[in-house]
Amino acid sequence: MEWVDILPNQTSKRSWRADKLSQIGSSIFAEVSEWKQEALQAGRHIIDLSIGSPDRGPSADIREVLSQEALKEDNYTYPGTRGIAEFREQSAVGWSAVLV
Numbered sequence: 671m672e673w674v675d676i677l678p679n680q681t682s683k684r685s686w687r688a689d690k691l692s693q694i695g696s697s698i699f700a701e702v703s704e705w706k707q708e709a710l711q712a713g714r715h716i717i718d719l720s721i722g723s724p725d726r727g728p729s730a731d732i733r734e735v736l737s738q739e740a741l742k743e744d745n746y747t748y749p750g751t752r753g754i755a756e757f758r759e760q761s762a763v764g765w766s767a768v769l770v
Contacts, residue, residue: 706718
């Protein structure tokens with residue numbers, strides 16, 4: 671480690687950096703940011719979820735349907751099945767387009 675003193679009324683500076691810091695690779699956030707930039711440069715449409723929340727809201731028609739569905743009491747139960755087949759099929763189609 672390298673030390674340089676920082677004390678009032680002295681001209682020397684004190685700082686340190688552990689040698690192990692140079693062994694740490696880039697953070698996953700930096701890597702995801704690079705992937706995002708590569709995808710954008712390739713002309714792909716990106717929804718940024720890097721901080722756990724989308725970087726933009728859904729379209730107005732989607733928000734309208736979400737708000738209507740949120741008011742339905744029967745939407746607040748555990749599913750008794752694997753879900754609606756039509757929804758699963760459409761989700762698969764949508765995700766396959768995103769993951770290509």
